[in-house]
Amino acid sequence: MLTEREGGDVGLLDAVAIEVGLVVGGALFSLTGVATGIAGTGVFVSFALAFGVVVLGLVPTAMLGAAFPTTGGNYRYPREFVSPFVAFLAAWGLGVSMFGGGLPLYALTFGGYVESLVAVDPVLVGLVVLTAFFLLNLAGIRTAARAQVLLFVALVAALGVFVVVGAPAVDAANLTPPFSTGATGLVAGAAILYFVCLGANFVVDIGGDVREATVTLPQSLAISVPLVLCLYVATAVVAVGSVGVDALANEELTVPAEAFLSPGLRTFFVVGGALFAITTSINAVYIIVPKYLDALAADGLVPAVLAETNERFGTAHWGLTLVYLLSVAALVSPLPVADLGTLLGFGGIFLIVPVMLAAVRAVRRRPDAFERVxxxxxxxxxxxxxxSAVACNALLFVVLATQSPVVCAAWVGLVVVGAGYYLARTRFGRREREAEPLVEGSA
Structure with a gap:
């Protein structure tokens, strides 16, 4: 039986840093321009819409995490309260999106921002940063969490500089007409930006490593979510308002930064903002992935070797190595940044639905567990x-699939492969042990 751990390595500040690192990351710096090309002058509204949908799902997710602190919660909760098959498909779909879209997107964007400072090969730089944080996470979650806090402080400071210095450069004419692409553009932009806002949900995946998670998880989300929402809306208004939609569409945030930041502040924005934001996302992904592997291995759905831990650092070195190799393979693929971001969105949207269904069933079946939250x-x-979150996520998925049918078809095809793998693993390959229940009496 999994029980709450009171002596984890992750405290309140660490949890806030991990959440902000997952939310304010590579996707913000690479997809704001993509979303602007779709939503036009209403891109900041798209940010608000995306965040609104995220918050609908964030509250039930936080309640689950506080009531049943565990590792790999986004997999374990649907497995326990909905269906093992659905839970596996959600985890598999997220893996396809994260390893095929998220990590390579972050790494490539990192290289692109470095290229804005010095002449380098973005792919080679991306490979270096993926390797560096792979090695860092081999040293354990405590080391990775401390690095996350330092990166988080610099990141918030850099975005603050961008907003404060850029505010006087905003031209109201660049923000008119208010919604240049209409309601469809706003919703499509929100779908693209959804994963940009989604990251805080993944803090439940390290719930077993959080000290006093019943109290710490809700507190950390109450701090990180309003902070990130303010930063996002302000950043979008300054970015579009300073240079206009045409100049920003499908470009990086270095375009508006060059318009109003001095060379010194621009360097600080690129390093402390863009580069540190991207590295916090990469670092947070490496922190969380072993939690899924541990849960899947416990259920006999992946080889046990992937969850095998290093005796010195307690890290899943083989699982991390597999993630690293898959992300490197995707990094050197010819997929454009926009497609990588869209691929990332499908997995994030799909993952939330089973978690929300789990929250509904958990409230009905285990009301006592929520009394202490x-x-x-x-x-x-x-x-x-x-x-409400299920309905909104379904709408976003349909809109995103309509915008990118080829990427959607590829993602669905890979999820079908995952379904076949699950059936083969469970039907023809007998598990060595039964899945461990999340809570006593919940099955």
Whole structure:
């Protein structure tokens, strides 16, 4: 039986840093321009819409994480309260999106921002940063979490400089007409930006490593979510307002930065903002992935060797190595940045639905577990928010699939492969042990 751990290595500041690192990361710096090309002058509204949908799902996710602290929660909760098959497909779909889209997107964007400072090969630089954080995470979650805090402080400072210095450069004419691409463009932009805002949900995957998770998880989200929302909207308004939609569409944030930042501040923005944001995302992914591998290996769905830990550092060295190799393979592929970002979005949207269904069923089946969670949100409100999140995520998925049917078809095809793997693994390959229950009496 999995029980709450009170002596984990991750405290409140660490949790906030991990959440902000997952949210304010490579996707913000690489996809803001892509979303601007779709949503036009309403891109900051698209940010707000995306964040609104995320918050609908974030509250039930936080309630689950506080009531049942565990590792790999985004897999374990659906497995326990919905269906093992659905839980596996969600984890598999996220893996396809993260290893095929997220990590290579972050690494390539990192290289692109470095190239704005010095003449380098973006792919080679991306390979270096993937390797560096792979090695860092081999040293354990405590080391990785401390690095995350340092990167987080510099990141917030750099975005603050971008917003404060850039505000006087905003021209109201660049923000008119207010919604240049209409409602469809706003929703499509929100779908592209969804994963940019989604990252905080993944803190439940390290719930077993968080000290006093019942209290710490809700507190950390109450700090990180408003902070990130303010940074996002302000950044989008300054970026579009300073240079206009045409100049920013499908470009990086270095374009507006060059318009109003001095060379010194521009370097600080690129290094402390773009580069540190991207590295916090890469670092956070490496922190979280072993939690999924551990849960999947415990259920006999992946080879046990992938969850095997190093005796010195307690890290899943073989699992991390596999993730590293898959992301490197995707990095050197010819997929454009926009497709990488879209691929990332499908997995994030799909993952949330089973978690929301798990929240609804957990509230009904284990109401006692939620009594000890300090929250202003009642069980009924949790259910309403979860159902609303399912509807909104379904809408975003359809809109994103309409915008990028080829990428969607490829993602769905790989998920079907995962379904076949699951059936073969469970039907023809007997598991060595039964899945460990999340909570006693919940099955």
């Amino acid at each position: 300090p929250s202003f949100v009642g069980r009924r409100a949790t259910t309403v928010l979860a159902v």
